[in-house]
């Protein structure tokens with residue numbers, strides 16, 4: 001057991017007894033979300049596509065294990081620190097879906113390789129050379145997935161021919177080897193309707209499979225085709241040749257996903273429990289959860305979260321430790337009193353988790369477990 005044992009939240013047996021602010025995970029909703037994605041991907045992929053959920057969302061052992069029990073082939077992480085946390089938790093297959101650069105990081109990957117299959121994403125010869133120079137003297141060929149940019153405009157090589165060129169160059173290096181391709185169609189987050197997400201998912205899959213086929217035709221071992229996120233995973237899984245999909249935030253859902261239509265508000269599994277600490281004007285409530293409790297992203301729509309039991313109310317603005325809820329004109333005043341506790345669905349679940357040491361697992365109003373956020377703050 002961890003240091004959390006001494007925390008008051010350990011002793012609370014019901015949500016109402018918890019000290020705030022604190023993050024709650026509704027276990028039944030979580031399980032439904034995990035199962036729903038596992039089933040939809042299995043169906044779309046005809047059983048040949050595996051889930052590789054992105055663990056940056058939850059950063060906890062308990063949720064990782066649930067995902068693996070539901071058939072995930074392994075997990076995705078973004079950082080070596082998260083990989084350390086997940087290998088420590090017993091995960092044996094990880095994709096670090098990030099251009100990992102630097103001997104300090106490779107040093108830390110080394111011991112992980114004794115316990116787990118670890119692959120990294122690469123989109124440049126610079127990183128291929130750096131990784132090779134480090135791993136070759138250890139007699140290791142680190143498997144890499146070549147990342148392709150399919151329109152998000154972040155990382156990734158810019159064309160199939162660039163991917164082939166990089167694969168050819170990697171072949172010349174003693175300490176790395178091509179194991180497949182990956183992409184992340186984050187442009188799906190800018191869509192207004194599900195049809196567009198489906199299109200982006202299909203194109204993520206099709207472009208990646210096309211590149212993998214090109215590499216295979218040139219004798220590269222491009223076995224893994226890793227694509228997809230919460231809005232695109234199911235559509236991408238339907239593309240023949242895709243081998244795995246990497247949704248993350250589907251585990252919890254959040255307001256962004258509600259806006260995208262990938263989850264219903266009432267299915268969101270993660271809420272922040274906060275206490276009303278001030279009610280200085282009839283139309284203003286202030287809760288004890290601000291920028292140090294919610295992820296900072298408000299996606300430009302002017303909220304940090306929405307009240308679970310009063311969905312017309314949002315956290316309109318936040319200071320470090322204050323969340324300010326303004327009653328919209330014409331709305332029904334929930335008549336909260338100082339000391340009342342409210343549950344708030346955040347804009348972005350993944351960023352919110354990273355602000356907390358533990359997640360409180362609940363079943364209805366009962367506290368059933370405390371899950372340490374083992375990957376918290378592991379940004380290196």
Ligand SMILES: Cc1ncc(COP(=O)(O)O)c(C=O)c1O
Nearest residue numbers: 054097184229230246247248249
């Ligand atoms: C490389 C990569 N793969 C997968 C995901 C998962 O996306 P989501 O949380 O939307 O499911 C992300 C999210 O940022 C990502 O960056």
